[in-house]
Amino acid sequence: MKPFFEARHLAYTYPRGPLAVRDISLSVARASMTAVIGANGSGKSTFIRMLAGLLRPSAGEILLDGLALAKWPPRLRAREIAFMPQATATVFPFRVLDVVLSGRTPHVPQFRLENEADREKAMQALESAGAAHLADRYVTALSGGEKQMVTLARALAQEPRLLLLDEPSTSLDLKHRAALMRTLARLREQRGLSIVMVTHDLQLTGSLFDSIVALTCGEVTAQGRPDEVLQSDLLARVYGEPNVRARRIGDQTLVWIEA
Amino acid sequence: MSTAPVLSLPKRLFRALSVLTLLLIAATAVGLAVGRQRLDFSGLLSDPFARTLFFQLRLPRVLMALLIGASLAVSGAALQALFRNPLADPYTLGVSGGGAFGASVAIALGLSFRVLGIPFVFFASFLGAMLAVFLVRTIARTGAVTLPGALLLSGVVVNLVSAAAVLTLQYLMDPSGALRILRWMVGSLDVVGIAPIGRMLLLLGPAWLALLALSTQLHLLAIDEDTAGTLGVNVTRCNTAVHMLCSLIVGVTVAAGGAIGFVGLIVPHAVRFLFGEDLRIVLPGSLLMGAAFLVLADALARIALPSGELPVGAITGLLGGPAFLWLLRRRQQYTVV
Numbered sequence: 001m002k003p004f005f006e007a008r009h010l011a012y013t014y015p016r017g018p019l020a021v022r023d024i025s026l027s028v029a030r031a032s033m034t035a036v037i038g039a040n041g042s043g044k045s046t047f048i049r050m051l052a053g054l055l056r057p058s059a060g061e062i063l064l065d066g067l068a069l070a071k072w073p074p075r076l077r078a079r080e081i082a083f084m085p086q087a088t089a090t091v092f093p094f095r096v097l098d099v100v101l102s103g104r105t106p107h108v109p110q111f112r113l114e115n116e117a118d119r120e121k122a123m124q125a126l127e128s129a130g131a132a133h134l135a136d137r138y139v140t141a142l143s144g145g146e147k148q149m150v151t152l153a154r155a156l157a158q159e160p161r162l163l164l165l166d167e168p169s170t171s172l173d174l175k176h177r178a179a180l181m182r183t184l185a186r187l188r189e190q191r192g193l194s195i196v197m198v199t200h201d202l203q204l205t206g207s208l209f210d211s212i213v214a215l216t217c218g219e220v221t222a223q224g225r226p227d228e229v230l231q232s233d234l235l236a237r238v239y240g241e242p243n244v245r246a247r248r249i250g251d252q253t254l255v256w257i258e259a
Numbered sequence: 260m261s262t263a264p265v266l267s268l269p270k271r272l273f274r275a276l277s278v279l280t281l282l283l284i285a286a287t288a289v290g291l292a293v294g295r296q297r298l299d300f301s302g303l304l305s306d307p308f309a310r311t312l313f314f315q316l317r318l319p320r321v322l323m324a325l326l327i328g329a330s331l332a333v334s335g336a337a338l339q340a341l342f343r344n345p346l347a348d349p350y351t352l353g354v355s356g357g358g359a360f361g362a363s364v365a366i367a368l369g370l371s372f373r374v375l376g377i378p379f380v381f382f383a384s385f386l387g388a389m390l391a392v393f394l395v396r397t398i399a400r401t402g403a404v405t406l407p408g409a410l411l412l413s414g415v416v417v418n419l420v421s422a423a424a425v426l427t428l429q430y431l432m433d434p435s436g437a438l439r440i441l442r443w444m445v446g447s448l449d450v451v452g453i454a455p456i457g458r459m460l461l462l463l464g465p466a467w468l469a470l471l472a473l474s475t476q477l478h479l480l481a482i483d484e485d486t487a488g489t490l491g492v493n494v495t496r497c498n499t500a501v502h503m504l505c506s507l508i509v510g511v512t513v514a515a516g517g518a519i520g521f522v523g524l525i526v527p528h529a530v531r532f533l534f535g536e537d538l539r540i541v542l543p544g545s546l547l548m549g550a551a552f553l554v555l556a557d558a559l560a561r562i563a564l565p566s567g568e569l570p571v572g573a574i575t576g577l578l579g580g581p582a583f584l585w586l587l588r589r590r591q592q593y594t595v596v
Binding site for chain 2: 052053054073074075076077078081082083085088089090091092093094095098099101102103105106110111113114116119151154158
């Protein structure tokens with residue numbers, strides 16, 4: 001299928017810092033799932049923040065429907081692409097439902113308030129994220145994992161075509177990790193949602209994802225189908241850990257560290 | 260801690276604005292009724308003395324308090340959202356201090372001319388406030404992160420340096436100039452006639468509206484800056500706009516009434532406490548409640564002493580200082596999970 005979202009030869013340098021990312025390309029088709037893996041500091045977050053439009057690439061281009069991302073009016077872009085950051089630290093005691101409702105903003109006409117339909121969509125998004133029971137709570141009183149579920153719900157309320165997630169499963173327990181993956185798989189089936197996810201959770205990537213991008217020091221080490229990328233020697237290079245092992249069992253890949 | 264289900268936003272907005280409008284009307288009535296000179300309202304039509312007292316002194320003063328209170332509170336609410344810091348306000352961020360410095364320079368140099376009918380002091384104060392905001396923001400921001408501690412510390416330091424600069428100016432001036440600065444510094448809402456109020460409103464009104472128009476953006480920024488960036492907010496542009504508008508609003512109020520502290524801090528908190536965190540309620544709500552608050556504080560200042568009056572800044576300081584400390588203590592509840 002023809003990709004609707006493309007990143008070509010992206011590079012990023014932080015001011016007065018070293019080159020964080022160089023020459024990464026990625027194309028995203030409808031209803032696809034891509035994982036971005038790599039060691040800490042390998043440029044994964046920088047890369048996905050560029051895709052989200054939060055960082056402007058030092059070189060290369062990002063195209064959404066053939067038009068440069070920077071040329072999209074921010075509101076229209078926000079209807080197409082949603083981003084779930086690693087962590088959100090909201091200082092003020094907002095209600096969970098209000099935070100999720102904020103995801104409707106790109107769809108609400110300017111100088112109008114969200115209506116009943118938006119509220120329902122926000123509630124549905126909360127249900128999809130498995131966080132409906134949190135609706136009336138204060139975000140400041142939630143645990144790290146609960147906050148991530150709320151952030152996911154907010155991103156879903158945006159009803160995007162492309163969902164970008166930066167390590168969404170880090171503080172989720174086993175149950176919610178499974179729920180997250182089920183939700184993403186379902187939205188891909190039902191709505192044709194495309195997903196790009198930065199993750200350390202290699203077990204998650206084996207069966208569900210269509211492709212994996214492995215980064216080392218800001219560069220692509222390997223890019224391809226999970227069974228191509230999830231290999232012992234390749235992962236050993238990506239993480240700089242000689243004892244990492246990967247084995248394919250059926251359509252699952254098992255990754256572990258040999259003692 | 261789960262609580263009652265959330266009312267829909269239009270309902271909450273309507274409820275908040277009606278309650279606060281009633282409060283403002285009541286406060287204005289009290290402000291107009293109270294004063295050392297007893298006013299016989301029934302004689303307002305027949306008695307020229309009563310009429311002059313009312314229209315030339317009492318009403319302008321109440322309107323002045325209303326304008327300044329609304330201005331300080333709405334800028335405080337905007338700055339708290341922008342910096343995601345419950346302790347931010349024009350005073351703690353050094354905006355008031357910078358404005359005071361700008362105004363003193365203009366007064367010291369005897370620049371008493373007007374531009375388009377607006378006193379030059381207003382512009383000088385605006386520039387001073389802008390300079391302070393720029394300084395505080397530059398110092399506190401490293402890369403993409405604003406450090407909350409550094410923000411308030413640099414704000415306090417900018418305020419102290421401004422105060423020292425004003426003091427130095429006073430010593431360098433001849434006695435009459437020094438006295439002019441001193442009298443202005445004490446800060447007073449005294450004003451004669453309606454005309455100065457109109458001139459202030461000419462600048463403040465549009466700035467208020469522009470700030471209110473940014474309330475959705477500020478709402479998203481208050482929740483999370485990154486998220487706001489991906490929800491269609493142009494974060495850099497919004498930052499610049501809010502800084503400029505708050506500098507203008509605070510600059511004008513400081514030039515007109517001196518630096519009045521803490522209104523911008525405690526009023527937005529009271530609004531949030533009563534009506535929730537949504538900035539589309541907090542901004543207009545703060546505007547109304549700030550107006551009511553300063554009108555009442557001024558009424559209190561006028562009758563607190565058996566003879567003479569207290570500066571209104573003393574009243575807001577005495578109320579606001581302890582409120583600030585209480586918030587500082589409560590802040591742990593905000594940030595610690």
